[in-house]
Amino acid sequence: MTPEHRPVRIGVQIQPQHAPYEKFRDTAAALEELGVDVLFNWDHFFPLRGEPDGMHFESWTMLAALAEQTSRVEIGALVNCNSYRNANLQADMARTIDHISAKGGQGRFIFGTGSGWFERDYDEYGYDFGTVGSRLDALARDLPVIEDRWAKLNPPPTRTIPVLIGGGGEKKTLRIVAQHADIWHSFSDAATLERKLGILAEHGRVVGRDTSQIEISTEIGNRSLHEVEQQYALGARLFTIGISGPDYDITRVTDWLAWRDDKNR
Known part of the structure; x- marks a missing residue:
């Protein structure tokens, strides 16, 4: 589409x-x-902001609970860290949450993933941090394993x-996106997004993928309406x-939902 x-x-x-789980x-x-x-949610073991040793909960177990609790919304991590779990295990966990969320229909799980970056997670939980390149190489290696296990x-x-x-x-991430992603998420401003979409399209041509079929996702953050419109x-x-x-202040969400509904008329 x-x-x-x-x-x-x-x-x-x-x-x-x-915040407590409740x-x-x-x-x-x-x-x-x-x-x-x-x-x-996100896949970390410690807070990323505020008190470094503040209250925090694990991603995948919370997603399984969300799958049971909810009935309509899609759910996923933004994003899973590929380094923290064996590729075949990730596939099985994703499939299981997919079924938990199905409630008699199709599942609602989105497999959001990335190469990982928060060094404290690695150090305290005993994972090899490696380099940006080695973590991206691992993601490129593991995604075909995950897709094969689903089959x-x-x-x-x-x-x-x-x-x-x-x-x-x-060089690496957008090539992996071109090969495997249904959705690409970034924090790019409009100028950066435009440039990276061109690079993504070029990767698509190399790997034989029409990247216009990939849903583009971006963080609103503190952007103005004008910036989001761009x-x-x-x-x-x-x-x-x-x-x-x-x-968990959700007051801003209402305005953006109204904007969404106006766009989708």
């Missing part, structure tokens, strides 16, 4: 830091009720699980909003 035929979607990343759960319920399209599992996933890849590296004009259709504990 090309951008002109793809609806705008709003995703909210409920960052699992500085607050995370209640926030997810409120956001689904509001009408968001996707709920994300072998019994039962198989309920649908072709969408793969979201996060990151904007032009990203929309470039083809972005999934827009994410990050919220952090302890309060």
